[in-house]
Amino acid sequence: MTPLEQRTGAISAVRTLGTAWALAAQALQAADLDYGHGCASAEDEAAWLVLHAAGLPASEAGDFATYAHQSLTAQQALQIETVTAQRIATRQPLAYLLGEAWLVGLRFVVDPRVIVPRSFIAELLDEGALDPWLTEPPHRVLDMCTGSGCLAILAALVWDDAQVDAVDLSADALAVAEINREAYALQHRLRLVASDLWASLAAAPSQAYDLVLCNPPYVPTASMRALPEEYRHEPEMALAGGADGMDLVRRFLHDAPAHLSARGIVVLEVGNERAAFEAAFPTLPAIWLETELHAEGVCVLLADDLRLAFAPGAGT
Template structure:
């Protein structure tokens, strides 16, 4: 599109339509916050214009300045040419209405466990105020640890990651939410360097992508740290270690909530003796399981 043609893009509606066309033409891979080209374009346009991410209608036919147009088009161009997830372009991700800082040191927050935390893991936990200790294993950006702290206001929360880079991002998010007194970050290879504790809840979104799927990932996903995605031949390398150690860190009535993505077949092949409860959300089915300490 020539520079003169771009001058014809005068309103937010024009820019969004152009973004949708570019994304569809380039067949960009979605799934890092939006699942369709319209939502992706709306988000980038609103962000580029410093407008609220949930307020489009009043501004849809507003005209943009040449500088504003250039900034938005740069975001759209980079999304297509560099295949960067939108969250890396804007350095923010939204999960259940909560904003988190992100960059390429962490995967983009998108775990459907967030929806379950919104509900206080009801009915599997009777009273969110009775949860006093919680753990987020493989915390990455710290998003699930923060949502856990918000869901269980009386809980002290530990968050673990093997990546010091990820923990730097998590620290920034913990500080922005003012949770330093209740949320402690730990540098550890899973449970190896974690002080012993009895947790009422362990949530975990570990690396679980099997090796064949890793080889087939779209470009957008290859910008994310492979350390946070790759789970070995069947995707269960870290899951095996987590399930082995988790009972020692759960209170008698404690539960483990574990995300495994599209690896249910591999999970059931690896752990035929386990009968977890599969937790469905609006966004995900057969991707999250719950196990009690007794089962483990």
């Protein structure tokens, strides 16, 4: 019996969620995996996997104890054992092995064509969270670098009168976003656009956006080289941001003013790269927002500030 079989082989014999969770968590913990694709620990991933196999939503993980004594079929237990072994052997994110990711309690279809949804922006897309900078509910919303479409969908669900555009350069990503758009029946309000940033979007007052969301590639080259194996299964173009992580951010912000309404705002995620952002845009005022998982990974940029910073001769 191989070491992997020793760690996972007992799972298929168990018949309750709680026992399967304990064995799966123990096996994952022993494998020294890396987390960060929707879960922070082996215990969290094991709970998600066991709930999935039992046909329960991952949003129930917080109440997992309620289900600990629920029975598992032999087939469900075997699925948990198999996926646990795959997670350890391949180091793929669990989201890819299950074909789903969960963000603020909502399910999205994912596969290796898209980055696993985990944007800090998601928790800000709740009624009232952006009110200090949105003078009224947005009529037109853009999700730039949409990937799976999760942020665009969340925005459409929060502001049910808004028209939402979701842009990505990757045709593969847009194919996944289409699956998720259909799952939430948003074909009439959510438009998917293949574009290299702003290239395919009209810069006209009637097409201006009140709210632009952007979770771009922002991982610096040096950090890309040091990424754990789990992250190497994701599309490189969704992560790599050039030498300082700001290559795409520079292009995005330079042309943003022409596409914003008079009081439009940009909500931009840069993760751990606040210092790099401030070095790249020293004169651009940014309002840094605290989220549950990151104190300074997301900022709000105002249309007037962007127009001033990127005016001809401004030197930004």
